[in-house]
Amino acid sequence: MKNCLYLLLLGITVGLFISCSQEVKVFSSVDSPSPLVEEYADMVVPPNIAPLNFYVDAEDGQEALVLTCKGKSISGICKDGAIIPALNAWKDWASKNEQVEVKHCRLEDGKWIAYRSFTFRFAEEEIDPYLVYRLIPPGYTLWNEMGIYQRNLENFEETAILENTQTDRNCMNCHSFCVQNPEKMMFHLRAKHAGTILVDNGNIRKLETKTEQTMSALVYPYWHPSGNYIAFSINDTKQLFHTNHANRIEVMDLASDVVVYDVVRNEIITTPLTFGEESFETFPSFSADGKTLYFCSARKQALPDSIEALKYHLCAISFDEKTRTFGHQVDTLFHAEKMGKSVSFPRMSPDGKFLMVTLANHATFPIWHQEADLWMLDVPNGYKSVNLEALNSPSVESYHSWSSNGRWIVFSSRRTDGLHTRPYIAYIDANGTVGKPFVLPQERGDFYQECMNSFNIPELVKGKVETGRYTLIQKILDNEKEQVKIKSNLTE
16 A cells, blocks of 8 residues: 555554555654644544545654553554555554544654654544445536546445446536445436436436426435435526625526436326425435425525525425325425525435434525535424534535434535535444544545545435446447336316
């Protein structure tokens, strides 16, 4: 491994070797905090995560860490801007529900000097072993080269599910999984070879989802827990570029509705309560039990002139999967307008206790809003607000997804430079208390300094997507598509 040299240790002596077996020992300690304390102290991390990246502002070989857990220690020396413990040593050493002591050392006159130690801990609960995301340049219109990738979180292995260099460089987006199941997924293709790809336990379908009654093809998805339905928005989306504004761009809907797609019958189900011209509805999601359909709704505005007055509330309507029918009223659960805010991306925890959303000042697409933050609602306690200050930064926090056990959240953030989106992971306990987030670990210390792509739509998955790329490509390049039907309930 090129990043660091390591050795499994016992006690305080640090057996580290740089090229010619140079032994390193902690010579003395100073009673001052490590520069790493603010970012890394008191973290809660999964016991099955790959080695963390401890970023340091130091030359190679000038700083080191000694990590001690249950009396055993591992260590590493800085390389390429980070201290990253060796994978094999980390895996043998990490222990569930145990505290880790961190000794951060710097090299002075050939001797290792340790700062005052600090701690973090491993959680009892593991994180789902795979993370799926799209890698895309952080521009507004360019998508000549992109792909959907899966990363094994227990090591550093990344593999492509699909790359658009193999599909005539078309756009692919909105990948989504049914309750973190790698065998039930979907994603859209835009421009050339357009269609929606639906993968269900090895069966691959290509759908034409635009109908005569809908303004667009199906857009933002969310699976019903049964796997028999997917909620979608349909959107007439436009981009607005600012000449002098902290946010470079607005993505706005001139019109939008929410529908449900029946996977088995290949049919769209509608209701006039989420399908009309007087309001905008978007970003649907189902409750953990599948009985409630959440979505974001705003009063119709004259756009783009009134873009800052466009505030989306969190709304809900009941849904009966057996009868394929909606309730007779829409409930507004969270009046974001009273806070001067707008809601996007509602996502419920698997236990049904918490609903996480993104709040921005206005509109419905917060990825380019520097003020966008994560917000959480306690569902059993009347959607009471839960403090997520620990997750937020002065820059953008936006898309987020839960682990299958509800103890981990992964979210998109642009806190590093305000431009590139990076995936961050954080622990959330049963009471809704959140831990300090950490960036997705990488094998190289300078990875994020060199990576010019953004990580888009991070989704935790319970296993590896085994659907072969060749099989997917064959279906994508096939011009034959199943035409989705619509069962109109607009006169109910």
